[in-house]
Amino acid sequence: MSTLEGAAKPLNIARAADACFADLQNYLGQNPHADVPDDILASLHLLFGKNFAKALEVVDGGGIVCFVGEHTGRRVYKVPGRRAGDHYIVFPAHYCACQSFQYDVVGRSEAVACKHQLAARLAGVLGRTSVSRVPDYTIAHMLLEHCA
Template sequence: MSALPEGAAKPLNIARAADACFADLQAYLEDNPHAEVPDDILASLHMLYGKNFAKALEVVDGGGIVCFVGEQTGRRVYKVPGRRAGDTYIVFPAHYCACQSFLFDVVGRGEAVACKHQLAARLASVLGRTAVSRVPDYSIAHMLLEHCA
């Protein structure tokens, strides 16, 4: 493995680029609460997430994303609706989703940065499109255990 020449730009990790896009989006919406998402941020997110970006927007538009916040720890877990009525997935936007696409495309093959549910949870959170429910921390643990069974 060769070192980069002095002064050369270091390769940008896709996850860091996505984090930067979301930080820009959040800052923009805080300064302009009723504005639409700027086209350059939409284009960047689409470039980073590919086909999952459009699918995530559909999930956000469909509504039903709930963010559960632990009363003591402040931990956040999302329930994101699936394609079929009644299907929901437990999601930690940056780290995990209970769907098959996460398992196969993100973890297994490394073909995607995140599944559509992870991206939808993150988008909905930044856009203020989630229902927020404060719950005891043991409720979050119980939700996770239900999905493991």
């Protein structure tokens, strides 16, 4: 396999995932009290494997908070970790502060997203987050705390 072929695979999975999440958002927009369709669940599970099942557990556990910048509208999520009191700062499509993101997503390219990224994305689409509007500098401080 050439380097270009290997680089294209995660991008294609990310595009397929974006399409699934768009389908889910559209479906729930038209059917707000409906369950998630089995075909979309199956597609997401196929794309993300074990991380999808783990993400569903995180969403079911609750506690995901979406912080929205007052002026920019930027969204950053705080997603609970496995241990009580642990949490991770997440940009669903681009970043998570967890070790799995660094190791499996960035380092080895074995996954397109970690369970926290998927949980944030799912919770956002399903309306399972608490939303907090904050000054934009608060989001910057949150990021600095987790990158230091």
